Amino acid sequence: MGELSRIVLVTGMPGSGKSTVSAELAARDPEVLVVEVGRRMAELATDMGIISGYAALPMLPAPIRAQLQAAAVESFASASASRILVVAHLQVKGPEGLVPGFPAGILESLDPSAIVLIEAEGRLGSTGLVPGLSTATYRELAIATAKRLRVPLLVLENSGGLAECADRMQALLNNLAV
Known part of the structure; x- marks a missing residue:
């Protein structure tokens, strides 16, 4: 795998x-x-005594979430893995309503080589976590983010079994290697 394909936002x-x-x-x-x-943000916040678990993370004020997110990104940026899959939301629900999942500058500092958008229409059991955000709207958000970062957006439909979906994602990622 080439350096270009090292960090991928999922x-x-x-x-x-x-x-x-x-x-x-x-x-x-x-x-x-x-x-x-x-999860990494919640671990950091729990270690610092700010929260007692993952469920409390969305209720933290935006500036604290931004600091935790920057620390979370920094904690793995120097990892020696040949590919880092960064699993995250582009939009989250906080006390102030729907907010960007990555505060200004953090996603840019991550410098992903691509974004993989996983969709599973009709299979979502927890869409209530982000009220008012549809699959179509989330796709538009992913398209806008990919354009802003000037990286490819790879859309993966999560259908069939886990192994089949993982095979399709592996094929998408292999195409990123230089």
């Missing part, structure tokens, strides 16, 4: 299979590191 609506499919790829390839940004 995103999608809640329940779309981002974490599950990414973990399957990591289980197949020891050179793949999966980082769930929200």
Whole structure:
């Protein structure tokens, strides 16, 4: 794999299979590191005594979430894995309503080579986590983000079994190698 394909942002609506499919790829390839940004932020906040678990993360004020997110990104940026799959939401619900999942500058500092949008229409069990955000709207957000970052957007329909979906994602990612 080339340097260009090292960091890939994996995103999608809640329940779309981002974490599950990414973990399957990591289980197949020891050179793949999966980082769930929200979970890493919650670990950092818990270690600092700010919250007591993942469920409290969305209720933190935006400036604290931004600091945690910057720390989370920094915590894996120097990892030696040949490919880092960064699992994260482009938009989250906070106390102030729907807000960007990545505060200004953080996504740019991550410098992903591509965005993989995982969609699972009709399969989402937790869409209530982001009220008012449809799959179509989330796709538009992913398109705008990819354009802003000038990276390809790869759309993966999470259908069939886990192995089949992971195979399709692996094929998409292999096409990124230089």
